[in-house]
Amino acid sequence: MLRETLRKAADGEVLSEGEAERALETIMEGNAPPAATAALLTALRVKGEAVPEIVGFARAMRRFAAKVEAPEGVVDTCGTGGDAKGTINVSTAAAFVARGAGVVVAKHGNRAATSRAGSADVLEALGAEIELGPEEVSRCIAEAGIGFMFARTHHPAMRFVAPVRAELPFRTVFNLLGPLTNPAGARRQLVGVFGGAYVRPVAEALRDLGAEKALVVHGTDGMDEITVTGKTLVADVSEGGIEEYEISPED
Structure with missing residues (x-):
């Protein structure tokens, strides 16, 4: 699945929310090699991150976050x-x-x-x-x-992404x-x-x-x-x- 997502992104195609979400889930579960993570982030940056991709990544990050109970309206x-x-x-x-x-x-x-x-x-x-x-x-x-x-405390699964981000000389x-x-x-x-x-x-x-x-x-x-x-x-x-x-x- 991640290989196909990488191919689409490298070809300049816009990923669906679901594709982006599943790709980041794979990464945040520790099931993606650093090279694949770097390739995906680079491909998205080169073509420009589309709204469905941003939303899909955000949904995955929210799912892996350490949730804080707070009242409505914060x-x-x-x-x-x-x-x-x-x-x-x-x-x-x-x-x-x-x-x-x-x-x-x-x-x-x-x-x-x-x-x-x-x-x-x-x-x-x-x-x-x-x-x-x-x-x-x-x-x-x-x-x-x-x-x-x-x-850093509330998104512990970012430990699988942080080293890759640190090596990339551009925003992602x-x-x-x-x-x-x-x-x-x-x-x-x-x-x-x-x-x-x-x-x-x-x-x-x-x-x-x-x-x-x-x-x-x-x-x-x-x-x-x-x-x-x-x-x-x-x-x-x-x-x-x-x-x-x-x-x-x-x-």
């Missing part, structure tokens, strides 16, 4: 990262501001890849224990109204999957993406994955955030639809 501010701007970590600050406004937050995140600090780095510097398991995070959300899920589909694989099942999200071309595809993926309300944003200055120096592209996912517009600091 919000996540996890973005893709990767804009290479070297800015401060905005998503974690946004999570605390949201909590201060009364929102219950289930924050998904990782260490920095291209920025000065990722969510895990910031929280660790503040003295927080970042490697809590599902039950402990669930208790944090219940008692404090906010909890942090360190991607996994750079898009963090915001799509919240272990607490958050369906309300603010997602910054590293490129304007990914605003619509990530919004479509969130819609297909059952998002209740999500804003996917990218600053036209290159930031994977809502920028204060120019216009921000927005895709607003709500009630199964997507509305695209721009916002500016003047607004």
Whole structure:
């Protein structure tokens, strides 16, 4: 099955959700050689990751994740990262501001890849224990109204992918999957993406994955955030639809 999926991807064909999901399941079960994993990620990157492929990968990752119990309506501010701007970590600050406004937050995140600090780095510097398991995070959300899920801890099957990703000198589909694989099942999200071309595809993926309300944003200055120096592209996912517009600091 994986060989046929590899052939299709190498030929530039779009994989169905099911094909992509089964391929990643095979990888995350430890049943794929590193060369096959690298070949699949490379083929997808070369042809461009399609929405069904992103959704299929996200479904597989969700299935293998260590689930966190959380109430309906929790919000996540996890973005893709990767804009290479070297800015401060905005998503974690946004999570605390949201909590201060009364929102219950289930924050998904990782260490920095291209920025000065990722969510895990910031929280660790503040003295927080970042490697809590599902039950402990669930208790944090219940008692404090906010909890942090360190991607490495809550996606243990990624150990079969991480070494391959580290060897590839380019972004892969996994750079898009963090915001799509919240272990607490958050369906309300603010997602910054590293490129304007990914605003619509990530919004479509969130819609297909059952998002209740999500804003996917990218600053036209290159930031994977809502920028204060120019216009921000927005895709607003709500009630199964997507509305695209721009916002500016003047607004």
